[in-house]
Amino acid sequence: MPVSKVLERKAKLHTALLDSAERRIAESTVGQLRARDLAADAGCSLGAIYNVFEDLDALILHVSLRTLQRIDLTMAQAGRAYADEDPIERMIKLANAYLEFVDGNHNLWRALFDHTLPEDYELPQWIIDGQLELFRHIEEPLSLVMAGQEPKLISQTARSLFAAMHGIITLSVERRVVAPDAVEPQMEFILRNFVKGLSAST
Amino acid sequence: MPVSKVLERKAKLHTALLDSAERRIAESTVGQLRARDLAADAGCSLGAIYNVFEDLDALILHVSLRTLQRIDLTMAQAGRAYADEDPIERMIKLANAYLEFVDGNHNLWRALFDHTLPEDYELPQWIIDGQLELFRHIEEPLSLVMAGQEPKLISQTARSLFAAMHGIITLSVERRVVAPDAVEPQMEFILRNFVKGLSAST
């Protein structure tokens, strides 16, 4: 049974707008996204955008979900590719995989964090869930080097380590705090010493 | 010799606009800043803003410099207050001082990083310099626990550690990656193990 023409058109337009937004963000920045450009790309009227998405913020969040899923894919691949190495090596590989994604998808990655929602706009749960997936990859090797610790602590630490590496990358590309060619060695330096410190305890 | 009335007025307006912008950012967000509100606050015309500042971005950057200087002051105080403690304890105190500033000056802090400049707009050198000051505070205790290492490495590591702690705080308040009550213990956990790992090396 075919879906109604209406729903079919709506789904097509949904995808067309998402594709257009993703391409435009990738090619310039999220701040340069314009409703009229999207409508022109998708071959629809200006108002049609608002039949499919609540507003531009919602559209951007959908692009962000796609980006999160691509990051997840990248990290999953990195996790698989180095599955037999030591946990610490895998953690470093994961950090580098994330860094590589940032370098190769700069504007889409920036859109994830640069685009600040209006004050009343709630960060949707499905975006938070999309982020959560990422920590799975870190948690796996980390739970080996933190064997015996509380699962809650391991889970928290996976998130904090991600946030820490993310901070190093972010303050490098956005604020020149960390020199670009220091990012990779510093992520490695901090991870190695953190893990070494873990095993130096009790 | 009194400065000309023109320059006097200009200086007064400069301060009045900065004060108004700072107050308004602190009370709502940088995204809610409106040129017309600033003019009303400062008792000047709309156009007068542009006699004193290049544009609103420049005004916001000046507020950011003030914020950076206040962060510097906070960290300097923390550094002094715990001057006789172990280096690692001082590093933890510095991280907590930064966290405390973020909690107590949320919107001004967010303005530092949320406000993305137009693509052509160069991040001014005096903002970068303002950031650099912050790393001095970390470099001091860090150079004790990294005694004998290359000064270049110590300097890089101070920046990376700041960026790492900043990342943990940022992804906590903006993205819910790290639970709020986990931020402080996690910063401490990561710093302690990192430093422990350092001394575990040759």
Next chain:
DNA sequence: CAGAAAATTGAACAATGTTCATTTAACTAT
């Protein structure tokens, strides 16, 4: 104090997200 120079003004402009009355298309029951 007159005239020149400079700053101040705020109405007008341009850009842009969003809305909604009108038009067009899709569906349904006979």
Next chain:
DNA sequence: ATAGTTAAATGAACATTGTTCAATTTTCTG
């Protein structure tokens, strides 16, 4: 098939903003 009903698509119009600039006011100078 078709008239009638329901729903979607349209894009002109609106509201909000940052920024500009010709006209006005103020300040400076000889």
